[in-house]
Amino acid sequence: MAKIIDGKAIAKKLRAVVKAQTEQLKQKGVIPGLVVILIGNDPASEIYVRNKERAAEKVGVNARTIKYPASATEAEVLAKIEALNQDEQVDAILVQSPMPAQFNSEVIQAAISPAKDVDGFHPLNIGKLFANRSGYYPVANTPRGIMTMLKHEGVALAGKNILVVGRSILVGRPMFALLERANATVTLAHRYTPIDTLKLLAQQADVVIVATGVVNLIQGSDLKAGAVVIDVGINRLADGKLVGDVDFSSASQVASAITPVPGGVGPMTIATLLQTTVELAGQHHDIEMEQAWQNI
Numbered sequence: 001m002a003k004i005i006d007g008k009a010i011a012k013k014l015r016a017v018v019k020a021q022t023e024q025l026k027q028k029g030v031i032p033g034l035v036v037i038l039i040g041n042d043p044a045s046e047i048y049v050r051n052k053e054r055a056a057e058k059v060g061v062n063a064r065t066i067k068y069p070a071s072a073t074e075a076e077v078l079a080k081i082e083a084l085n086q087d088e089q090v091d092a093i094l095v096q097s098p099m100p101a102q103f104n105s106e107v108i109q110a111a112i113s114p115a116k117d118v119d120g121f122h123p124l125n126i127g128k129l130f131a132n133r134s135g136y137y138p139v140a141n142t143p144r145g146i147m148t149m150l151k152h153e154g155v156a157l158a159g160k161n162i163l164v165v166g167r168s169i170l171v172g173r174p175m176f177a178l179l180e181r182a183n184a185t186v187t188l189a190h191r192y193t194p195i196d197t198l199k200l201l202a203q204q205a206d207v208v209i210v211a212t213g214v215v216n217l218i219q220g221s222d223l224k225a226g227a228v229v230i231d232v233g234i235n236r237l238a239d240g241k242l243v244g245d246v247d248f249s250s251a252s253q254v255a256s257a258i259t260p261v262p263g264g265v266g267p268m269t270i271a272t273l274l275q276t277t278v279e280l281a282g283q284h285h286d287i288e289m290e291q292a293w294q295n296i
């Protein structure tokens, strides 16, 4: 039976470190400011917004959400982003994905100042990540939170075979880059990976990270005994139950450790979002802070 990785508990520890950093900033008169823009209504985004507001309050980050109807125009959102780029109270800007069809997400992502790009989606920040550049720049919070979790759990990465399933800008791509940086051998599978190939790859993986939105994509019988399984999926079933992309009951019989849904990756994404917000505020005011994850 696998160890269940308690994302909620790790997120709580990370929030405590972020809170200490916020207090450090406050003593210098700086209150970290985060603005989330939500356009239309995506169920996963609504959960994110709700939980994020509660967590921000707990750690002393000034967070607000600006909501637009699904009928909003790209021009009005771009004008808002431009105003937020200029606003000195705002350290971090995030536009929730997915956006309604009339939006070009590339245009939106490039409009956010790279210095306020708390998702790490701006081409400049993505480029730095993939070029493995030194220095501080924001990196997507879900994969970064997963790295924190793996470190917290003492999962060795160097030289390991790691399978990432899903190639989104939100999770799969930056996850690939971070794991490669940690000296793992990383395979990125996606919707064009034949299912038989996917299963063969999973069988060889020491760590499997799944971020596809496909319920039960990975089963216990697909895994190598003792694998570590990170389930990034957030799927709402017809009965209202929240499940991931991994069949938890069979996978937990084979894996050595596994994240649950809910209570796994989700809370880490939120704590890491606050961590990045506080780091960006520190950058904007030239205040040095310790790396939060090193202390948990």
Ligand SMILES: Nc1nc(=O)c2c([nH]1)NC[C@@H]1CN(c3ccc(C(=O)N[C@@H](CCC(=O)O)C(=O)O)cc3)C=[N+]21
Pocket (backbone or CB within 6 Å): 044, 045, 047, 048, 051, 094, 095, 096, 097, 098, 119, 141, 142, 170, 234, 242, 261, 262, 263, 264, 265, 266, 267, 269, 270
């Ligand atoms: N630009 C952008 N950045 C994102 O990071 C982003 C996004 N757009 N769009 C939506 C997805 C989804 N996402 C979630 C984060 C945490 C939970 C979360 O807190 N999950 C709890 C749910 C618990 C409950 O049921 O309330 C858990 O898994 O335990 C959910 C979803 C971030 N996303």
